[in-house]
Amino acid sequence: MKHYEVEILDAKTKDKLCFLDKVEPNATIGEIKSMFHKSHPQWYPARQSIRLDPKGKSLKDEDVLQNLPVGTTATFYFRDLGAQISWVTVFLTEYAGPLVIYLMFYFRVPFIYAPKYDFTTSKHWVVHLACMCHSFHYVKRLLETLFVHRFSHGTMPLRNIFKNCTYYWGFAAWMAYYINHPLYTPPMYGEQQVKLALIIFLFCQIGNFSIHIALRNLRPPGSKTRKIPYPTKNPFTWIFLLVSCPNYTYELGSWLGFTLMTQCLPVAFFTLVGFIQMTVWAKGKHRSYLKEFRDYPPLRSPILPFIL
């Protein structure tokens, strides 16, 4: 069996960073990253981007050395992706914040509202309902992160955690401030409005959860495979007929429900900003589905049936 020699150069300076000899032909990029890590302990595999071309795309961890267009002396280029943090850590942190922060406003912890309101509760029942819904939503997200989602990437850049937490925690505080305010005004159409909003919210929460389960079942444990999602026996998944990313569709619906329930402008802003971001993600996902699968169902839209 012929062994390969692997040299790794810095993509920017072209300096020789590492030379590996006697590399097995069936070695994967992931294994090469581990070997590189040994000689450069500060660059753990998650922050290594290995490519064939200094300006090219990153090779995947699963790629096998002998299947790549390289000679028996392979030259790879390395780029440092910067400090990385696991997706699970980021999700848990960014979701735990809103849960805790909202409750602080709900219980009117001191220094938020006037002292005479400290530790009082709102007299409006919709405010209690809103707290339950908001808390339920984030508990659901935390549990899904721990038990449902199968992530295709292990890590993301460290600075993302600051960006994401600012977004989630900031908006949570902004919304919670008004909903739990002593001068909060309940919805215009009273009980009717709140009941309708609750139905929409719960429907979309179940829908969103159904989609997450369906997506999880597409992917065997520990794998990173991508398959076309299809409707299952669960009626909440039938929306896959019309939409590529129904998890985002249901998420939008949940927040529209919450906006209706609380009749609070900051909630509407949060819903709008979230919708814009999810649309960007949905369009990207839809485009990669179309690129990867020849037989992708043509009727589907990225996020809103027939519209967007």
Next chain:
Amino acid sequence: MSAPAMGTSKMAHSDSSHRKKKGPGALATAYLVIYNVVMTAGWLVIAVGLVRAYLARGSYHGLYYSIEKPLKFFQTGALLEILHCAVGIVPSSVVLTGFQVMSRVFLTWAVTHSVREVQSEDSVLLFVVAWTITEIIRYSFYTFSLLNHLPYLIKWARYTFFIVLYPMGVTGELLTIYSALPYVQKTGLYSITLPNKYNFSFDYHTFLIITMISYIPLFPQLYFHMIRQRKKVLGHVEEYSKVE
């Protein structure tokens, strides 16, 4: 930091745009030349108006009123520049241009126009003069660049005058916002209080204070970016002839 809206990335692009890139088409170029000529003329009108009013009154107090209308018209007209970037006939960032133009428009309308009491302040004159000189240079720079006939003097002026004009304008802007604060607080201008049916509130007074604070991180960044640009553009003095 909106004082001389130097269009930080804009000038780097327009310097290289008539050398390497394709640039806007013939029709777009003609339109842009007209736009920049009109804007140069407009700010010259403001400059002349200031000088004449000063000579007539004998003092520089309250000169704002003599150029209020053309200032509003031409400064607001700069909103078109956002459109130019969005459509692609100017190779600049929409976000950066948008931010710079909006901050000028904000000062013109949401501060100076809205709070009558600040209009007679000397700080207003300070930023108006800074903006006027800057814009005359900037728009004539673009005009000549588009015509591929840029006199070195204009290029030099564009990358040198900011050294004084930028801090001068920023000082004028900050002092103006500061002097508006008590009136905004007293009248509750542009503010919404609770309770209301949208469960939303906005305190313009606090917003203005936050705006003033934001100058602290933003102004040095923009200023030193300009200094670096100056070194890059004017650094190669030996290689350039007087007219490009």
